[in-house]
Amino acid sequence: MTTKDIPTVYDPHAVEEKWYQYWLDNGCFTPEIDPEKQPYTIVIPPPNVTGALHMGHALDNTIQDVLIRYHRMKGNPTLWLPGTDHAGIATQARVEAELAKEGLSRWDLGREKFLEKVWEWKHQYGGRIITQLQRLGASCDFTRERFTMDEGCSHAVREVFVSLYERGLIYRGSYIVNWCPQCHTAISDIEVEHEDTTGHLWYVRYPLADEENGYVTVATTRPETILGDTAVAVNPHDERYKDLVGKEVILPLVGRRMPIIADYYVDPTFGTGAVKITPSHDPNDFEIGQRHDLKQVTVIGLDGRMTEGAGKFAGLDRYECRRQLVNKLQEGGYLEKIEDLDHAVGHCSRCNTVIEPLLSKQWFVKMKPLAEPALQVVKEGGIRFVPERFTKIYCQWLENIRDWCISRQLWWGHRIPVWYCKDCGKEIASRDDISSCPKCGSSHIEQDPDVLDTWFSSALWPFSTLGWPEETADLKYFYPTSVLVTGRDIIFFWVARMIFMALAFMDDVPFKDVFIHGLVLDAEGRKMSKSLGNGIDPLEVIEKYGADTLRFMLITGSVPGYDLRFNWERVEATRNFANKVWNVSRLALLNLEGFDPSQVNPSDLEFTLADRWIRSRFSSVRNRVVELISDYDLGGAGTALYEFIWDEFCDWYVELAKLRLYGDDEKARQTAQYVMWEVLERTLRLLHPFMPFITEEIWQHLPHEGESIMNAPYPKEIGERDEKAEKEFALIQEVVRGIRNARAEMDVPPTRRARVIIQAKPETAAVLKQSSMYIVSLAWANEVVTGLITAEKPPQAVSFITNGVEVYLPLADLVDMDKETARVKKEIAAMEAEVKRSERMLANKGFLAKAPAEVVQKEREKEVGYRDKLARLKERLTRLQGNH
């Protein structure tokens, strides 16, 4: 493609595919280990293998890619390690759904066959999300891609499990767990979502045993659990029931005698102050049962149906049982009343089924000893949360943590490495598979059928992916990682667990910073979800607008830690920006033919005010961007670039450079070419981490050094900041804006060139005189006459006055003198208000005494300026009125 053929509208499609393939083919994403340099490492939060890329992924991975590309250009050996998560429940459910279409269940296939199916499925679809990440431009090192169930990660899981077992931190026991009857497995506490629901509170009379007519009324939200009751409890201080403690009641419909016990757990102010106790189906009742040595009667089974323990209700669904039971209670005269009650009901976070707490034998991780150091390291600053407020959320969770239920009644996952000897009863946790009992030698052994919680393997991700437990070169060099980038919804699930596992096994933090971002919401501010159907597919946005646009829109729309709303207007605005970058580059390319920067010695060039200004502005924007990125304010950095490119480079610098680019002065032309190239090429490098594709495409067409912009060095400043140039140029901008404004208010069309008479103080006049061609060009003048402020004022003219400068546009025929008078009057009023405000401040003794000297000084200067401007305006008014 020659520069002449560059289309006027940027088309991302071909460009993105081409450069991504180029980067892959050239191994651009794979770092070289250099012991002399400081590595920069991120391990990806592994997406679910079965998943498809959603907006949350798009944001999370764009942030990571910006950080990664930035540090890579900065010269750090940079590793972004990608991979996927086996997502036990989700993946298994997916494959089971496939089987169900053929009328089969996993039990029909058997464990081994079923697992083969899942692997098959994984091989077929597991790569999809990785491909989708590539569409986004993610510069992950795919040669190091990992999967939580690959050999290395599985090895790490085994090592950690057995090691924790040996340290006494993993145990097996019968406790109340959160059981999902739909997923048919136990889940951990954080996988339960509590939803506020209006339910009922049933008041049921339990007749006293051995007494005529006496009864105790209990209140329950789950009548079906009555069948499993083994006691009634009251508070020991509750006077109402004092005499009943120690007596017995008869369980309605069942006839079981059970004790009335006293326990401080009972809140006398709730319900009737008497609580039915079901040790097999409620965690608190379970504990009370332990304290009082109560019987456990299981009445609800793993399928959510009533068990044999439920007697004549056996086999009924739990809710059907509830209905029938309540009827029976009513018939028997046991039901006292029913009240509405708002309470929180636990639902499975995966399938939204109501969780059934039930007694079950499961594996647990003892949390207290692991949580302690994890709290410590964060409190001591070993790990920093950004934004800082998430530290508190993290700490509160760990401080109140309960043991972690890690066994899952699934087939897809890391199988628990524990064997039971059927002969001697020995329980063996082993790093390697075993075929005989080490105690009695029996080969009659059986491995635990359950698998581990997926998060167990995810918790090891930062080091298992780098080769642990082997002491690999990668692990040595890239660990600990630099930052973890993730959404705020996953702090407990993942962040906390990685931290305590790393401390327990690496004796070091897994990452130094945790950067938390918000969620991507829909335009109405709702969470995007499948059930609402309000999700927007990132790939659709990429198709329509390009990956750079999606990335930049997400980045500039996000503030660390806060949610952002997705709306198409912002996508379009960002697309327009991409197009702006494209077109200003197009202009540059059209004017750089035959230009070779290597043939130019900058010290031979004569830089104009505009040149010095834009170079200085570049430097300060460059420094600002670096500062913002190091604070993780990527949105701020993106916005700074947006404004610099559009407002300063395009709207001011390039417009002025055209004067020389299209002029006859060869030297001046070369200088303009040089500066335009210099600033554009460097700005593209600043922009590259945010918009990798378009910047690469343009950069390749511009004169440049190196193979790819992604490996080009991060730009340095262009010399020192030139405050004089910035100040002088600001004056030009003010004058130009003033002229444009005055013309617009007088409805003078741009085609109507006007004479501009500028009167100023000697120094200022000199600057303006030298830059008069800027005013000619930007303010549609045909002639600029610059004189001293003492000179005679033109009569019939539009005017404006700014600090020490008076500008007149003598447009006799176009000027409506009444309008002009009104304008001046309005300005006078405004200026009088300013003077008053300034005076008031400066008359305030407290202000003079306590405000910083420079603030006071600034205010004094302002006052002088205002007074001067006011005087001139009044003079102008007098003359206008005199002329009438």
Added chain:
RNA sequence: GCGCACUUAGCUCAGCGGGAGAGCACCUCCUUGACGCGGAGGGAGCCAGAGGUUCGAUCCCUCUAGUGCGCACCA
């Protein structure tokens, strides 16, 4: 119930101790040799309410109201 956020222009959101900002939308003008996915100009806000700290508060503190989100075993 406890905790954490948020409330700024019509909309989406920045700013956060010294005179209110952006994008979109709106109004006026412009076929200027990169771009109409553009250019120039403009209107628009008691910065939720009430107190307090301060010379000075949109910004810090307290309370109130509304919204959102976490956490929580009240049967």
